[in-house]
Amino acid sequence: MSQLFGRYGLPLDVKYCKKCTINNQRPSASIAYKNTKDESKRSISFGDDGICEACKWAEIKKDINWEDRKKELETLCNKYRRDDGRYDVLVPGSGGKDSVRAAHELKYNYGMNPLLVTWPPQLMTEMGRRNMDAWLDSGFACYTVTPNQKLHRLLSRLSFENLCHPFQPFTLGQNHAPMYLSTLLDIPLVMYGENGAEYGENIKQNEKPTHDESYYSSNAGLDELFLGGVSVQEIINKYDFSLADLKPYLPVNPYDIERTGTQMHFLGYYLKWHPQEEYYYSVENTDFLPNNARTEGSYSKYSSIDDKFDWLNLYTTHIKFGIGRATYDSAQEVRNGDITREEGISLIRRFDGEYPTLYLEDCCNYMGITVERFDEVIEEFRTPHLWEKDESGQWRLKYPIWEGR
Numbered sequence: 400m401s402q403l404f405g406r407y408g409l410p411l412d413v414k415y416c417k418k419c420t421i422n423n424q425r426p427s428a429s430i431a432y433k434n435t436k437d438e439s440k441r442s443i444s445f446g447d448d449g450i451c452e453a454c455k456w457a458e459i460k461k462d463i464n465w466e467d468r469k470k471e472l473e474t475l476c477n478k479y480r481r482d483d484g485r486y487d488v489l490v491p492g493s494g495g496k497d498s499v500r501a502a503h504e505l506k507y508n509y510g511m512n513p514l515l516v517t518w519p520p521q522l523m524t525e526m527g528r529r530n531m532d533a534w535l536d537s538g539f540a541c542y543t544v545t546p547n548q549k550l551h552r553l554l555s556r557l558s559f560e561n562l563c564h565p566f567q568p569f570t571l572g573q574n575h576a577p578m579y580l581s582t583l584l585d586i587p588l589v590m591y592g593e594n595g596a597e598y599g600e601n602i603k604q605n606e607k608p609t610h611d612e613s614y615y616s617s618n619a620g621l622d623e624l625f626l627g628g629v630s631v632q633e634i635i636n637k638y639d640f641s642l643a644d645l646k647p648y649l650p651v652n653p654y655d656i657e658r659t660g661t662q663m664h665f666l667g668y669y670l671k672w673h674p675q676e677e678y679y680y681s682v683e684n685t686d687f688l689p690n691n692a693r694t695e696g697s698y699s700k701y702s703s704i705d706d707k708f709d710w711l712n713l714y715t716t717h718i719k720f721g722i723g724r725a726t727y728d729s730a731q732e733v734r735n736g737d738i739t740r741e742e743g744i745s746l747i748r749r750f751d752g753e754y755p756t757l758y759l760e761d762c763c764n765y766m767g768i769t770v771e772r773f774d775e776v777i778e779e780f781r782t783p784h785l786w787e788k789d790e791s792g793q794w795r796l797k798y799p800i801w802e803g804r
């Protein structure tokens with residue numbers, strides 16, 4: 400029998416969704432604190448009709464009765480609303496368009512008292528700073544969980560060198576720190592904006608408003624939890640950090656979750672979410688501003704612009720899965736009917752996988768590596784079944800979308 404799966408457990412037979420621009424190499428979000436170097440990933444599944452889960456979900460969404468969902472949200476808010484001077488809902492975010500809308504809706508349309516929780520970007524862009532300020536200026540208080548920066552730099556380097564995933568420390572904190580804070584502050588309701596599942600996770604996830612507890616809670620031992628591909632026990636022993644420093648990155652103890660009654664909800668379950676409209680909502684209701692130029696690697700100006708590491712992160716996904724920033728942006732916009740598939744393909748051809756020069760040096764300095772080392776790691780993780788060299792010795796995708804697969 401011939402081999403079906405290659406590096407990272409990705410299917411060797413590369414296919415593109417017939418409706419949008421995503422390919423079947425796109426991994427679903429896995430449980431981050433279990434990520435090790437050699438693990439296999441579950442990737443987005445395609446039906447026999449050649450259509451991806453995310454597109455299927457976009458269709459199902461059209462039949463959802465959003466008026467009923469709004470009532471469900473009202474009921475949820477009534478259950479948690481407090482008028483005794485305490486905050487009643489945590490909204491994680493850092494001033495991006497989704498978190499702006501979530502906080503604004505809850506406060507001004509549902510009468511809640513949201514407290515923002517920010518796990519700051521690894522290296523905030525100027526635009527990110529400005530949008531964060533605009534968010535606070537629109538009437539919110541915020542608790543910022545700033546991790547030990549010596550540790551954060553180390554984890555960024557380990558995540559990059561071991562997993563080619565320099566963004567992992569941000570993701571871990573973004574998922575775990577608000578849940579940890581929920582238990583510390585006794586605010587059980589935590590409301591995120593959209594559910595990543597809409598973009599190709601297991602679509603069963605979208606049928607309920609909450610996220611599985613296993614994403615943010617575990618009683619695994621320190622040698623079973625991994626950050627940057629290294630066990631927590633090893634980070635403590637080898638690099639001399641304390642467990643207290645590592646806490647905000649780690650899943651929360653199930654006992655604490657139960658005691659507080661902590662639940663992670665997605666506002667995207669209750670209210671119709673549409674990235675371009677979230678952007679307009681943010682502009683209308685706060686001073687949110689898009690980037691002043693197109694984003695390197697894509698054509699868009701408003702998504703993932705607050706962290707300099709976003710640029711690196713979406714370059715690494717192009718190397719590992721053949722999916723860069725323009726693919727992610729266009730897949731979503733095709734699905735939402737903002738652009739056609741053909742327009743998406745020509746944008747991908749033009750911009751996807753552009754080398755992330757803009758912030759590369761800043762990010763390398765942050766991780767304590769040289770740009771040469773960056774390039775070396777990138778080559779180590781280039782997926783062989785996706786890439787080949789052309790006559791001039793330049794890497795090119797073996798099966799690009801514009802060659803009609």
Ligand SMILES: [Zn+2]
Nearest residue numbers: 416419451454
């Ligand atoms: Zn699709």
